[in-house]
Amino acid sequence: MTVPAPNAKVAALVLAADMAGTFLFAIEGALAAIHGRLxxxxxxxxxxxxxxxxxxxxxxxxxxxxPNAIRDWRYxxxxxxxxxxxxxxxxxxxxxxxxxxxxxxxxxxxxxxVAGAEKALAFGINPFxxxxxxxITAVGxxxxxxxxxxxxxxxxxxxxYASAAMFGAAVVVAGRRIGFSPRTAGLAGGxxxxxxxxxxxxxxxxxxxxx
Amino acid sequence: MTVPAPNAKVAALVLAADMAGTFLFAIEGALAAIHGRLxxxxxxxxxxxxxxxxxxxxxxxxxxxxPNAIRDWRYxxxxxxxxxxxxxxxxxxxxxxxxxxxxxxxxxxxxxxVAGAEKALAFGINPFxxxxxxxITAVGxxxxxxxxxxxxxxxxxxxxYASAAMFGAAVVVAGRRIGFSPRTAGLAGGxxxxxxxxxxxxxxxxxxxxx
Amino acid sequence: MTVPAPNAKVAALVLAADMAGTFLFAIEGALAAIHGRLxxxxxxxxxxxxxxxxxxxxxxxxxxxxPNAIRDWRYxxxxxxxxxxxxxxxxxxxxxxxxxxxxxxxxxxxxxxVAGAEKALAFGINPFxxxxxxxITAVGxxxxxxxxxxxxxxxxxxxxYASAAMFGAAVVVAGRRIGFSPRTAGLAGGxxxxxxxxxxxxxxxxxxxxx
Numbered sequence: 001m002t003v004p005a006p007n008a009k010v011a012a013l014v015l016a017a018d019m020a021g022t023f024l025f026a027i028e029g030a031l032a033a034i035h036g037r038l039x040x041x042x043x044x045x046x047x048x049x050x051x052x053x054x055x056x057x058x059x060x061x062x063x064x065x066x067p068n069a070i071r072d073w074r075y076x077x078x079x080x081x082x083x084x085x086x087x088x089x090x091x092x093x094x095x096x097x098x099x100x101x102x103x104x105x106x107x108x109x110x111x112x113x114v115a116g117a118e119k120a121l122a123f124g125i126n127p128f129x130x131x132x133x134x135x136i137t138a139v140g141x142x143x144x145x146x147x148x149x150x151x152x153x154x155x156x157x158x159x160x161y162a163s164a165a166m167f168g169a170a171v172v173v174a175g176r177r178i179g180f181s182p183r184t185a186g187l188a189g190g191x192x193x194x195x196x197x198x199x200x201x202x203x204x205x206x207x208x209x210x211x
Numbered sequence: 212m213t214v215p216a217p218n219a220k221v222a223a224l225v226l227a228a229d230m231a232g233t234f235l236f237a238i239e240g241a242l243a244a245i246h247g248r249l250x251x252x253x254x255x256x257x258x259x260x261x262x263x264x265x266x267x268x269x270x271x272x273x274x275x276x277x278p279n280a281i282r283d284w285r286y287x288x289x290x291x292x293x294x295x296x297x298x299x300x301x302x303x304x305x306x307x308x309x310x311x312x313x314x315x316x317x318x319x320x321x322x323x324x325v326a327g328a329e330k331a332l333a334f335g336i337n338p339f340x341x342x343x344x345x346x347i348t349a350v351g352x353x354x355x356x357x358x359x360x361x362x363x364x365x366x367x368x369x370x371x372y373a374s375a376a377m378f379g380a381a382v383v384v385a386g387r388r389i390g391f392s393p394r395t396a397g398l399a400g401g402x403x404x405x406x407x408x409x410x411x412x413x414x415x416x417x418x419x420x421x422x
Numbered sequence: 423m424t425v426p427a428p429n430a431k432v433a434a435l436v437l438a439a440d441m442a443g444t445f446l447f448a449i450e451g452a453l454a455a456i457h458g459r460l461x462x463x464x465x466x467x468x469x470x471x472x473x474x475x476x477x478x479x480x481x482x483x484x485x486x487x488x489p490n491a492i493r494d495w496r497y498x499x500x501x502x503x504x505x506x507x508x509x510x511x512x513x514x515x516x517x518x519x520x521x522x523x524x525x526x527x528x529x530x531x532x533x534x535x536v537a538g539a540e541k542a543l544a545f546g547i548n549p550f551x552x553x554x555x556x557x558i559t560a561v562g563x564x565x566x567x568x569x570x571x572x573x574x575x576x577x578x579x580x581x582x583y584a585s586a587a588m589f590g591a592a593v594v595v596a597g598r599r600i601g602f603s604p605r606t607a608g609l610a611g612g613x614x615x616x617x618x619x620x621x622x623x624x625x626x627x628x629x630x631x632x633x
Binding site: 048066 | 271273274276334336337339340343354358361362364366367368370371372373374417418419420
């Protein structure tokens with residue numbers, strides 16, 4: 001491929017964060033499909049779209065084609081595994097309390113925000129735009145899922161969701177700027193996003209509205 | 212262009228399958244637009260999106276930019292011709308029995324599944340991912356059409372639609388693996404997709420649901 | 423970047439038209455978000471999507487990756503500035519009469535149609551396809567905005583909207599063909615789109631329907 005080879009440590013970090021986020025979001029996509037009474041194929045499509053839509057958008061935008069989700073067979077396998085396991089173990093998955101789903105979703109959001117921001121920086125993208133790309137990576141899959149289900153994307157309705165991803169990505173970018181290693185910056189940004197998202201749910205924080 | 216030059220025979224096969232599918236799907240897009248009471252421009256937009264959306268997604272994902280639908284003027288011309296003919300000959304098109312539409316759609320699905328899988332393999336994509344790309348090529352245009360009409364995509368609701376495309380693409384990939392020529396593998400995969408789709412409609416086959 | 427370097431004058435023209443259109447469409451995206459009762463983040467997302475969606479689609483399709491909206495930090499800054507100003511100055515923005523909004527929107531449409539067609543030609547795209555790309559640039563952002571709000575895109579419902587963009591792009595392409603400078607062709611195409619759009623609103627022009 002003609003893409004520049006980013007630092008190997010960053011690549012390993014992006015890979016690990018991406019794959020963990022992929023699995024968590026695939027489960028969420030499958031639950032949304034089951035909730036919408038879709039069949040097994042629909043479950044698989046939504047697992048795939050939710051888990052990989054954000055990363056595909058990021059890779060197309062930074063010019064890393066084919067996107068990792070296509071170049072590396074492990075991504076679709078992990079997405080389909082998440083969807084298939086949810087389908088097979090539905091009675092078990094449905095006993096997961098909603099609070100745990102929110103925690104898992106916040107973890108996926110944090111992982112993707114970090115992976116997106118780190119990868120954008122590694123491709124030489126402007127720091128301000130790298131924050132945007134981290135946010136798009138984090139919320140892109142869920143947005144695609146909601147569009148496919150003909151809903152207004154929850155990212156547009158839920159307070160402090162995309163903003164938490166944006167905060168995490170900004171911490172990563174700022175951390176790298178002041179000399180943190182990719183790992184330290186990623187850890188700080190991921191924790192920042194995760195904690196901000198959970199505290200905002202717990203405290204019912206809202207963003208200002210125009211009216 | 213900087214894309215690798217795939218085998219000329221494969222290219223000719225992909226081209227023929229792509230163009231035939233483009234024409235069939237353009238007619239379907241136009242019918243959906245007329246059904247939604249859109250004007251002539253809306254008909255053209257939906258013909259274009261339905262006919263070329265899947266191929267554009269495939270080409271963006273495998274890094275074949277500009278996509279064929281943009282690089283080769285014959286694709287948009289065929290798509291608009293399908294839309295324009297449907298508009299002009301509407302009384303005739305409306306007398307086509309629904310069974311014939313299902314058969315034509317199954318043919319378009321099979322042509323695109325084959326074209327997508329063959330082109331992905333020619334670009335050196337992993338075989339498992341090539342099956343996915345064949346499926347995306349086949350169902351992408353119809354999904355875009357439904358999203359633009361603010362419907363839940365029929366691919367998520369119709370049983371054995373995307374699965375038929377996936378089956379056809381899998382036959383192509385498996386056929387190439389065991390040494391079939393692109394043409395033989397394409398014929399087998401196309402027939403497989405076409406027959407599976409029609410038998411599933413005729414026999415009311417369903418995929419399992421979670422509940 | 424590996425993209426060919428188009429003529430510097432064309433680049434300056436595309437840049438100016440793109441940035442002016444970006445600001446106008448960002449305001450419209452923000453108004454749509456406020457109308458949909460979204461919070462500040464939702465306003466920013468819709469400003470960004472409306473303002474930059476068309477240009478991102480054009481750049482991905484012609485292979486100009488990363489798209490300008492990502493490569494050049496001024497684009498997202500202008501989009502967010504348009505969204506933020508609309509949010510802060512809402513009482514003022516809401517006193518803008520609807521007629522002025524239609525005029526501003528027609529101006530944005532014309533600017534993007536010209537920028538899209540000129541850039542496609544500069545990248546060596548076939549003239550017929552360059553007209554399509556001008557149209558996609560002009561209506562892509564509004565379409566993405568409507569899809570995110572789960573509406574049928576207004577481009578499919580409003581008569582003489584995409585057609586005005588297509589007309590302006592066609593004038594640009596024809597003008598360049600017969601030897602006009604980028605600036606003269608752009609001026610003629612932009613004026614053509616702008617006037618056609620406004621006259622069609624004023625005269626209630628409609629495109630033919632199938633029934």
